[in-house]
Amino acid sequence: MKKLWLPLLFAVWLSAVGGSGSKNKRPNIVFVLADDYGFNDIGYHGEQIFTPVLDKLASDGVKLENYYVQPICTPTRSQLMTGRYQIHTGLQHYVLLPEQANGLPLDDPTMADKMKEAGYATHMVGKWHLGFYKKEYLPFNRGFDSYFGYLVGEETYYGHKRDYTDGNWYLDLRDQNGPVHSEEGHYSGHLFTEKAIDVVQAHDPRKPLFLYLAYQSVHGPLQVPEKYERQYRHIQDENRRIYAGMVSAMDEGVGNLTQALKDKGLWDNTVLVFSTDNGGTPKGGGNNFPLRGWKGSLWEGGIHGVGFVSGGRVPLKGTVNRELIHVSDWFPTLVGLAQGSLNGTKPLDGVDQWGTISRGTPSKRTVLLHNIDPLARTLGVPLYNDTFDTTxxxxxRVGHMKLITGEPYNGSWVPPPGSAHKFEPEPNTFPDKNVWLFNITADPTEHHDLSDQMPGTVRTLLGYLQRFNQHAVPAVYPPLDKNSNPALRGGVWGPWQ
Structure with missing residues (x-):
């Protein structure tokens, strides 16, 4: 009898420590973040660009159709990593510039910190854009066991270089051991995928995996191997054609990564999240139609993101989730899924949405602050003197209603080049207008401003902004520091203090 029980006990132990299909294990978590990826530029939202891999992953999982990010790069990444609004980290104005002595505050634990604390192997590949002026701000000092990627906001895809104010271009590619000089000519869409696959192949399955793959794709400059652009030769607009090829290269990369997870036996115990960091920009080939506006704006085209959750550990399959979800929600959601602790974090603005995603329960979120930027150009005169300053x-966003104040930036409706839809320019009847109100559920394209018809609702939402503003920290946006010049450090971007 004893001999019969030994194999059974061994099988139970093996399932507990190494069997990827065990539902009692903590899941592997893979977060893929695309850069400047437009709402209209994934296959299931548009008709010009082919994304068979992303479409299949989304259709096998949960499409997030009421999902919001920030209008630009750094704010989205900061909220993903901390679960806190940018008004609470001082990053509420624009993006981090590579010459600025600034970064994601060191007293905010990152998602990687909490995953590592929970026993996960933590790895990052790709774009950081959360500060690097001191070594303490580098990704491998913010919770990641390993890092391969670049630190600034944008660079060339083949040379991996970013220009400085002196007009010269300098390398920005490194891992935890220092600058990497050996990858010139290696297209970053392929390079980052390959490095992520290396992480998967080297992973010890007895430990849960957290992998953050932040693609450079599809941010400018517009660069892609010709074979990807060739399939879109019917698109006459050059920027759109190259951009479409860049999307296809990224789609292929995600497919190669998911195949590596399957080959390693990890996929059945994996939750994969795909998200954009902000809306696309038409001048860079991206498109958000039928949404209004684009990257950098507070219109839906800037902030209503592409997002879905897939993988073998997602219990709901083939569903569309229309509950309100924000990028800051990933921090408590994924740390909770990892059975990690939120002890030591500052008060979070994100909420745990795993019940919403995995079971379709109502969202825990009814209010969403898109942003308050005290350093942006003001517009017009205050509508009221006893509440939030509308300049x-x-x-x-509160429930179905969204209020915009001040200067939201261009609010045109821009269809993709060659589309049968017509361009609709932003109405400019009142150039100093600084208040708009929309029912986003009924009017997701923001055609019908209700601010004049619903003054009481305007005042209610201004009250929300007033209360948020009362506990906002000052925006941190220092001048450019000449000591940041990479020429002072061997021609490589990196810490200078």
Whole structure:
């Protein structure tokens, strides 16, 4: 009898420590973040660009159709990594510039910190854009066991270089051991995928995996191997054609990564999240139609993101989730899924949405602050003197209603080049207008401003902005530091203090 039990006990132990299909294990978590990826530029939203891999992953999982990010790069990444609004980290104005002595505050634990604390192997590949002026701000000092990628906001895809104010271009590619000089000519869409696959192949399955793959794709400059652009030769607009090829290269990369997870036996115990960091920009080939506006704006085209959750550990299959979800929600959601602790974090603005995603329960979120930017250009005069100043650039969502104040930036409706839809320019009847109100559920394309018809609702939402503003920290946006010049450090971007 004893001999019969030994194999059974061994099988139970093996399932507990190494069997990827065990539902009692903590899941592997893979987060893929695309850069400047437009709402209209994934196959299931548009008709011009082919994304068979992303479409299949989304259709096998949960499509997030009421999902919001920030209008630009750094704010989205900061909220993903901390679960806190940018008004609470001082990053509420624009993006981090590579010459600025600034970064994601060191007293905010990152998602990687909490995953590592929970026993996960933590790895990052790709774009950081959360500060690097001191070595303490580098990704491998913010919770990641390994890092391969670049630190600034944009660079060339083949040379991996970013220009400085002196007009010269300098390398920005490194891992935890220092600058990497050996990858010139290696297209980053392929390079980052390959490095992520290396992480998967080297992973010890007895430990849960957290992998953050932040693609450079499909941010400018517009560069892609010709074979990807060739399939879109019917698109006459050059920027759109190259951009479409860049999307296809990224789609292929995600497919190669998911195949590596399957080959390693990890996929059945994996939750994969795909997200954009902000809306696309038409001048860079991206498109958000039928949404209004684009990257950098507080219109839906800037902040209503592409997002879905897939993988073998996602219990709901083939569903569309229309509950309100924000990028800051990933921090408590994924740390909770990892059975990690939120002890030591500052008060979070994100909420745990795993019940919403995995079971379709109502969202825990009814209020969403899009931003308050005290350093942006003001517009017009205050609508009221006893509540939030409407000249300030801000936006908030409460239930179905969205309020925008100040200067939201261009609000045109831009269809993709060659589309049968017509371009609709932003109405400019009142150039100093600084208040807009929309029912986003009924009017997701923001055609019908209700601010004049619903003054009481305007005042209610201004009250929300007023209360948020009362506990906002000052925006941190220092001048450019000449000591940041990479020429002072061997021609490589990196810490200078």
């Amino acid at each position: 300030v650039r801000a936006a908030v």
